[in-house]
Amino acid sequence: MHPTARRPQLALSLAAAACVVLTVLPVPLHARLGDEHAAARPARPVGSTISTPADTKADAAPAARAPVGGRSAPGGKSGGNLKPAEIRPVNTARAADNAAAGPAVTADEALTMLSEGNARWAAEKAEAPNTGTQRRQSVAQGGQTPFVTVLTCADSRIPVERVFDRGVGDLFVVRVAGNVAGDSELGTIEYGVGHLRTPLLVVMGHTRCGAVAMAATGAAVPGKVAGLVERIRPAVERARRANPEASPQQIADLTVQENVWQTVYDLLKHSPELRRQVAEGKLKIVGAVYDLAGGKVQFTGEHPWQAELLTALGAEAPSPGQTAANSGAATATATAEKQAEPATGDGH
Numbered sequence: 001m002h003p004t005a006r007r008p009q010l011a012l013s014l015a016a017a018a019c020v021v022l023t024v025l026p027v028p029l030h031a032r033l034g035d036e037h038a039a040a041r042p043a044r045p046v047g048s049t050i051s052t053p054a055d056t057k058a059d060a061a062p063a064a065r066a067p068v069g070g071r072s073a074p075g076g077k078s079g080g081n082l083k084p085a086e087i088r089p090v091n092t093a094r095a096a097d098n099a100a101a102g103p104a105v106t107a108d109e110a111l112t113m114l115s116e117g118n119a120r121w122a123a124e125k126a127e128a129p130n131t132g133t134q135r136r137q138s139v140a141q142g143g144q145t146p147f148v149t150v151l152t153c154a155d156s157r158i159p160v161e162r163v164f165d166r167g168v169g170d171l172f173v174v175r176v177a178g179n180v181a182g183d184s185e186l187g188t189i190e191y192g193v194g195h196l197r198t199p200l201l202v203v204m205g206h207t208r209c210g211a212v213a214m215a216a217t218g219a220a221v222p223g224k225v226a227g228l229v230e231r232i233r234p235a236v237e238r239a240r241r242a243n244p245e246a247s248p249q250q251i252a253d254l255t256v257q258e259n260v261w262q263t264v265y266d267l268l269k270h271s272p273e274l275r276r277q278v279a280e281g282k283l284k285i286v287g288a289v290y291d292l293a294g295g296k297v298q299f300t301g302e303h304p305w306q307a308e309l310l311t312a313l314g315a316e317a318p319s320p321g322q323t324a325a326n327s328g329a330a331t332a333t334a335t336a337e338k339q340a341e342p343a344t345g346d347g348h
């Protein structure tokens with residue numbers, strides 16, 4: 001079993017602080033820069049929290065906001081204490097270009113937003129930001145700029161936006177039983193990462209996953225479900241090798257995390273685009289496991305062998321800060337490939 005890469009949740013970076021400054025400037029910097037698409041960008045952190053009461057109030061008071069569609073707001077353009085990103089009029093003629101701008105957050109900021117939102121959800125203190133009429137209109141006409149791509153299971157007990165206490169246009173979510181990565185999932189993820197430019201990709205498994213349990217127990221699987229389960233079997237085998245005395249139920253539990261790493265491996269192996277973006281520092285891929293009962297998401301960091309995998313799989317550019325570590329690491333690379341690759345071919 002892989003060592004679990006537990007990384008502390010990062011505090012807001014200097015870049016985040018800069019975003020905060022942008023948010024509170026009387027005249028938004030992006031307006032002076034001629035950025036007409038900031039209105040569709042996701043809400044950014046304010047102070048130590050991401051979603052403020054103002055978000056919720058704003059959703060409940062659409063009359064105080066500027067209308068969408070590029071028209072002037074009656075009674076002036078001031079939106080009171082609304083954030084600039086929420087009161088900027090939208091130029092619908094250029095809505096299709098929004099994706100080119102991408103979200104105005106970094107991967108670490110996006111991770112912080114998810115962590116804080118999940119903490120609210122788990123504590124039953126959800127604020128449900130970006131869920132009002134104004135938000136719907138804004139993203140419908142201004143285009144979407146989600147700040148994260150999430151691949152997770154189709155399980156009905158994972159209401160993804162609620163789990164992270166986010167709203168409309170915030171998360172680009174891909175769901176499939178067992179959070180595996182076939183061609184359709186990979187294509188959708190490449191759309192989220194490559195076209196919509198989300199700086200963060202989260203692969204999230206969950207406790208008591210039925211698809212994982214099927215793979216772990218070796219139960220007969222009907223119809224097309226078999227194809228999904230086959231993708232999980234390499235993770236089951238690794239869990240068994242590392243825990244030969246474990247019971248079937250324990251193996252199923254251990255496989256949840258292994259399956260997350262399996263999927264990250266599959267994504268990297270089959271997508272030169274994702275490898276390139278990770279290597280260039282434009283994308284961070286992290287694993288996560290959602291606890292169905294407790295409601296908490298445990299983020300488990302990047303794949304523990306990511307640097308070696310990028311080298312072994314052939315990234316087009318070195319990952320920042322990892323070049324030196326990779327040099328002369330042939331043994332580690334081989335080990336990484338052996339550890340990370342599915343036990344049966346490429347798992348497809």
Ligand SMILES: [Zn+2]
Binds near residue numbers: 154155177209212
């Ligand atoms: Zn599941």
